[in-house]
Amino acid sequence: MPIDYYIYLSVSLFCIGIVGVLTRRNAIIIFMCIELMLNAVNLLLVAFSKMHHFKNAAVNASAGSDGQLFVFFIMVVAAAEVSVGLAIIVMMYRNIHSVDINFLNRLKH
Amino acid sequence: MKNALELSYLVPLFPLIGFLIIGLGRRYLSKSLTGIIGNGVILASFLVSVWIFLQVKDGNHGTIEYFNFISAGTLKVPFAFQIDALSSLFLLIITGVGFLIHVYSASYMHHESKEHFARYFSYLNLFVFFMLLLVMGGNFVILFIGWEGVGLCSYLLIGYWFKNTEYNYAARKAFVMNRIGDLAFLIAIFWIFSKVGSTSFTEVFAADGLQKLSSTDITGITLLLFVGATGKSAQIPLYTWLPDAMAGPTPVSALIHAATMVTAGIYMIARSNVLYSLSEVTSNIVAYIGLATALLAATIALKQNDIKKVLAYSTVSQLGYMFLALGVGAYTAAVFHVMTHAFFKALLFLGSGSVIHAMSGEQDIRNMGGLSKKLKLTFFTFFIGCIAIAGIPPFSGFFSKDAILLSAFEKNPVLYGIALFTALLTAFYMFRLLFVTFTGKFRGTQKQEHHLHESPALMTVPLIILAVLSIIGGFVNIPEVFTNGGEKLTEFLLPVIAKHEGHEPSDKTEYLLMGLSTGLVVLAIVFAWFKFKNYQPKEEKGFGKVLENKWYVDELYDKLIANPLNRFAGFLNNIFERYIIDGVVNGVGRAVNYGSRQLRLLQSGQVGSYVLLMVLSILLVLLYQFFIKK
Numbered sequence: 001m002p003i004d005y006y007i008y009l010s011v012s013l014f015c016i017g018i019v020g021v022l023t024r025r026n027a028i029i030i031f032m033c034i035e036l037m038l039n040a041v042n043l044l045l046v047a048f049s050k051m052h053h054f055k056n057a058a059v060n061a062s063a064g065s066d067g068q069l070f071v072f073f074i075m076v077v078a079a080a081e082v083s084v085g086l087a088i089i090v091m092m093y094r095n096i097h098s099v100d101i102n103f104l105n106r107l108k109h
Numbered sequence: 110m111k112n113a114l115e116l117s118y119l120v121p122l123f124p125l126i127g128f129l130i131i132g133l134g135r136r137y138l139s140k141s142l143t144g145i146i147g148n149g150v151i152l153a154s155f156l157v158s159v160w161i162f163l164q165v166k167d168g169n170h171g172t173i174e175y176f177n178f179i180s181a182g183t184l185k186v187p188f189a190f191q192i193d194a195l196s197s198l199f200l201l202i203i204t205g206v207g208f209l210i211h212v213y214s215a216s217y218m219h220h221e222s223k224e225h226f227a228r229y230f231s232y233l234n235l236f237v238f239f240m241l242l243l244v245m246g247g248n249f250v251i252l253f254i255g256w257e258g259v260g261l262c263s264y265l266l267i268g269y270w271f272k273n274t275e276y277n278y279a280a281r282k283a284f285v286m287n288r289i290g291d292l293a294f295l296i297a298i299f300w301i302f303s304k305v306g307s308t309s310f311t312e313v314f315a316a317d318g319l320q321k322l323s324s325t326d327i328t329g330i331t332l333l334l335f336v337g338a339t340g341k342s343a344q345i346p347l348y349t350w351l352p353d354a355m356a357g358p359t360p361v362s363a364l365i366h367a368a369t370m371v372t373a374g375i376y377m378i379a380r381s382n383v384l385y386s387l388s389e390v391t392s393n394i395v396a397y398i399g400l401a402t403a404l405l406a407a408t409i410a411l412k413q414n415d416i417k418k419v420l421a422y423s424t425v426s427q428l429g430y431m432f433l434a435l436g437v438g439a440y441t442a443a444v445f446h447v448m449t450h451a452f453f454k455a456l457l458f459l460g461s462g463s464v465i466h467a468m469s470g471e472q473d474i475r476n477m478g479g480l481s482k483k484l485k486l487t488f489f490t491f492f493i494g495c496i497a498i499a500g501i502p503p504f505s506g507f508f509s510k511d512a513i514l515l516s517a518f519e520k521n522p523v524l525y526g527i528a529l530f531t532a533l534l535t536a537f538y539m540f541r542l543l544f545v546t547f548t549g550k551f552r553g554t555q556k557q558e559h560h561l562h563e564s565p566a567l568m569t570v571p572l573i574i575l576a577v578l579s580i581i582g583g584f585v586n587i588p589e590v591f592t593n594g595g596e597k598l599t600e601f602l603l604p605v606i607a608k609h610e611g612h613e614p615s616d617k618t619e620y621l622l623m624g625l626s627t628g629l630v631v632l633a634i635v636f637a638w639f640k641f642k643n644y645q646p647k648e649e650k651g652f653g654k655v656l657e658n659k660w661y662v663d664e665l666y667d668k669l670i671a672n673p674l675n676r677f678a679g680f681l682n683n684i685f686e687r688y689i690i691d692g693v694v695n696g697v698g699r700a701v702n703y704g705s706r707q708l709r710l711l712q713s714g715q716v717g718s719y720v721l722l723m724v725l726s727i728l729l730v731l732l733y734q735f736f737i738k739k
Contacts, residue, residue: 021720022721022724101716101717102717104716
């Protein structure tokens with residue numbers, strides 16, 4: 001399968017993520033959209049590394065493996081981020097009884 | 110030891126040590142100890158100077174280098190002393206007259222408190238140190254250090270009674286006016302260095318050094334040096350500080366503002382006589398400025414009523430005489446006059462100090478009169494000083510003044526005429542001072558009359574010694590017409606100052622000129638006697654008032670220079686400073702304030718808008734990376 005389709009897919013996912021982050025007010029949905037963006041990038045990384053591997057397999061048996069390694073790192077980081085983020089959202093709900101980010105304009109002060 | 114003259118560093122070292130001991134220990138030293146140290150170091154220096162003088166007389170002279178003072182690239186200035194006829198003569202004058210004045214000071218300043226007494230002597234010793242540095246310096250840089258140093262000490266001593274604001278102004282005036290001249294002097298030094306590549310006297314004045322200077326260079330350098338000299342030696346247009354400098358204690362006026370420091374300009378030009386004799390233009394300017402100063406100061410002195418002011422203007426006038434001599438090429442005559450002037454002017458100043466002492470601080474001669482009865486010794490020595498300065502043979506002033514007049518006559522009879530007229534004025538105002546102060550009736554208060562007394566021996570002995578010197582000082586350079594081989598000073602100075610070239614006037618003319626000047630001077634004195642033997646103060650009118658107010662020169666300077674400068678400074682302070690400088694500084698602040706107030710609107714606190722901005726910014730960066738930056 002040509003690489004183009006992977007690119008189209010991940011760009012679409014990424015854009016959906018951005019639009020979600022920009023437009024939605026529910027913190028949990030924004031959070032999910034961020035995850036979506038992360039995974040769009042992951043997908044792209046995997047696709048490119050595979051392509052890279054096919055091209056250079058004759059020369060270098062491990063070609064493209066670094067891309068896949070990065071994906072694992074990103075997943076780990078994303079998991080950590082999710083735990084922290086969810087904790088923040090829980091604290092936020094406990095304090096203001098809402099997960100609407102428009103209430104979170106205290107950064108101004 | 111390579112050269113016995115290497116010991117000459119002792120001469121300035123003694124006063125420096127004296128300055129340090131007295132200056133640092135001023136709280137602990139008793140008055141008598143201060144006096145002993147202050148006088149002792151000068152005496153030691155005088156003895157070494159005598160020894161050096163004898164060495165030089167035996168033909169031992171030269172430049173002694175001690176260490177490298179400045180060494181940067183091609184600029185090399187050794188710390189060197191030039192010991193030759195000229196400097197050894199000045200050493201004798203400075204330390205000799207300086208010692209007498211120190212002794213006198215010990216008594217004159219005795220009513221000061223311990224600490225101020227020590228301060229006085231430390232300054233005085235420091236002054237002698239710098240003055241010795243000035244005359245011993247082997248290059249222009251060392252000379253300049255001394256030059257600046259004596260200016261500093263002059264400032265400190267004029268403002269010695271610093272609680273009086275007027276005195277501080279006088280000190281400041283002296284310092285600022287000297288700075289104007291010093292700037293020109295400094296430029297001249299740079300000029301010399303840039304052309305010759307050295308500031309050492311021996312190299313600059315050697316044939317090699319002179320070859321590197323074009324005639325424009327020489328004229329420029331000599332003119333700038335002369336401007337420096339007009340500041341230090343109080344010539345037109347920078348002379349007005351000297352009369353004001355009389356604010357200092359009287360012995361200071363005698364030492365700094367009559368005998369030594371003010372003759373530094375003459376020393377410097379005499380030292381550079383090789384350059385000056387090469388520039389006709391500068392020599393003429395020097396002669397005319399000197400003559401104009403001599404005449405102007407003499408006319409002012411006619412109507413002054415402060416005993417020290419009369420002497421101050423007389424000093425300015427005599428300095429003008431010396432510059433006239435330098436200008437007409439009679440360098441030896443100028444140096445000769447420096448020497449005799451140091452004797453009789455120091456005598457006159459110390460005499461006036463004795464009078465002021467007796468009058469409990471009164472300086473106005475209108476309130477004196479008849480002092481000869483009470484102050485016999487002071488009167489007698491003062492009288493000798495007056496005769497000497499008037500130029501009656503065989504007193505010292507006659508020989509030196511006559512040498513100058515004769516040289517002026519050789520150059521131009523018109524110069525001679527004006528100089529002779531000035532000499533008459535000199536005789537007239539000096540004897541006016543003498544008669545008004547010492548003859549007639551006492552015009553002061555009863556209390557002052559009761560207090561009148563002769564000064565103690567510490568003050569009168571220096572007066573007597575100086576009086577003797579004023580009488581015999583002229584015999585070191587008796588004109589050729591009187592005795593063959595009498596011009597000992599000229600002979601002594603020959604290695605430094607080449608013999609004055611010019612057509613010698615016949616013996617007959619010389620006798621005639623001497624007779625003329627002596628006769629006229631005697632007439633002037635007799636005239637003064639009839640006019641002032643029974644002096645009564647009266648209001649000055651017309652021309653006399655102009656003279657009493659010093660031709661309004663101070664007012665003119667105020668109008669022409671000080672006021673415009675003050676106004677300009679006021680403009681800078683009130684307009685430029687307030688609106689331009691402050692405007693820029695405050696404007697920057699206001700602009701930042703305003704800009705940040707607008708930018709603050711961006712910080713809405715809405716996470717959404719932040720993210721939007723972030724995304725837009727990333728997009729912009731991407732667009733820039735892909736499409737614009739190639």
